[in-house]
Amino acid sequence: MSLKRREFLGGTAALTTAALMPTIAKASDSILLGSILDTSGNFDAYGKPMDQAMKLALAEINAGGGLLGREVEVKAYDTQSDMALYSQYANQLTRQDKVDVVHGGILSASREAIRQTMRRSETLYFYNVQYEGGVCDRNIFVTGVTPTQQVEVLVPYAMQKSGPKVHILAADYNYGQITARWIQKFVEDNGGEVVATDFFPLDVSDFGSTITKIQQTAPDLVVAPLVGGAHLSFFRQWAAAGMKDKIALASTTMGVGNEHKVLTPEEGNGIMVAYNYSQELDTPENKAFKEKWEAAYGDTSAIHELAVSTYQGILLWAEGVKKAGTTDRMPVIEALETGVSITGPAGNIAIDPQTHHATLDVHIMEIEDQGMKVVETLNQVAPVDTQAVCNLQENPDDNTQYEIEI
């Protein structure tokens, strides 16, 4: 068979156009939501349930007749825990798929990799993860907790239960560095003392010498904002060394990706945490959410806070779209800035107009037999760290991630 170059090009061009036709036709009548998450690789424990929660929220919206009478369709990309893929897929979402909104990003590094792309292309962006705080950008909405919301509540409780000397172990990137500084501030504000702070790259998995070092500094309390699969080894080695009953342990990240279910009860029991969500929350919204999850995926054990944040983030966005009566970016932003709120599985969550962050409930919990037992609940905690540096109402063109002076 002979195929001339010209015929080949003509043929393929026709094919490509034909292949693109249905997408274009479809795109015009449905709302497009872009999702960009690590559903495989090192961070998949965070990303997979977030992806499931996103699909659950959309199914729910579509079952209720969609938004503004239009169906919401998803364009989802798996970034495989590879930061380089974030910018690639962000360009894909904004330039080729031309989505109406993007939800996603897990690590702070991934958020910063795509935030400017979203802003430049005027694509509304929701980041539904707890993070170090300080992002001030009118194009982004953050529905996760920030360090003060957690640490302000967790540190005094943990210190009161153990004592004033604190040793901090943190992941060595911006989340860990900044959270460590907040921990230090709240320890000192509560009359305590930080005896040492150690940082660990994300791939460190041997904590033997660290555990010896902790015993040298002899703290009353260890606070550990450690992140990812490799760092999980710390909690295991801590228990294996028999330290668990000697020095109290608190964490701002343990359990975010349901790590407490990988650890045995002997390894995990008693670790103190503070989150917006726990599966054990006894509210009608949470029960309904878990039933829906079970109907869709069977097993509810994978639900974690980031999944619930994603679910609530999508519902908040949907509220904004309903209120604005359009999916256009500026009207939706303005509608959300009126302080839109919903009651989700984790309680009432409202957009803070000044910072585009969320005001939400925080629960102090202790890990018990692979579950999280709620000890105390604080209602409607504001993101005071970001509020201290960011005011989008006075300065709407701001586009910085502030390092908050402590």
Next chain:
Amino acid sequence: MDISFVILVEMLYAIASLVLISAGLAVVFGMMKVINLAHGEFMMMGGYATITAVGLGVNVFVAMLVIAPLIVGLIGLVVERLVIRHLYGRLIDTMLATWGLSLMFIGLATMIFGNTTTGISTPIQGFSVGDYQVNGYNFFIIVMAILLVVLLYAVFKGTRAGLIARGTMQRSDMAAALGYSPDRIYMATFFCGSALSGLAGAILAPLVGLVPTSGGAYIAKAFITVIAGGPSLIAGLVSSAASFGFVSQVFTFAISPVIGEVALLVAAVILLRAMPQGITSRFFKGKL
């Protein structure tokens, strides 16, 4: 007093884990001159074999010390028959082939076990030394490393099979002239090397969260240890593991774990600059 004991234990533990990580490679690369870039993946498979066996209700020590080495040894045997035996003496080619194997094993493990973190908890309780708590499992690793070195020495020095293997690695044509089949001997040696890698992966599994890409964390350290060790198999392994373990732990305790890792690499560079043929080209010459 207590603290010096605890630091001593941590130091011995660091040395012992380097010995374990490198023993399999010392046989495959140091003896047989096969650059096995899939060494880390052999260890990873040892870890998964242990976790799977424990999940099926096998005693954890049986799983670690018997099942994992056997399974990984058998995988090594298949790999040797299918790939490696065609490439003996072709250093660069084995590098490419084993790198491909390593990618394949990562892919297979991802397909079978998923790209998620798994693990088992340590089977030995911690105990206290004065005011300090020590991870009891560290002692197990130290004891296993000592046993392994003694066993290797006994086999290579004391048994006829060890003698034949060493002879074949030096002059396979002579061994063949004496009536031994080099092909068989290479096969058996590769099996032992793989089994040692599997054993190391199995023993270290309870300390870490295992993912299919875990092997990557070990491969560099293993090669550094074996290359810096030089021509003698056991003396090289022990002396270079001891130097690197010591240096990295000193810096870990004095400064931080990150600096400890850096110090290990700097020590390797300096050591190879001073002794390009490895430690045993200058010290312990002619020892096994």
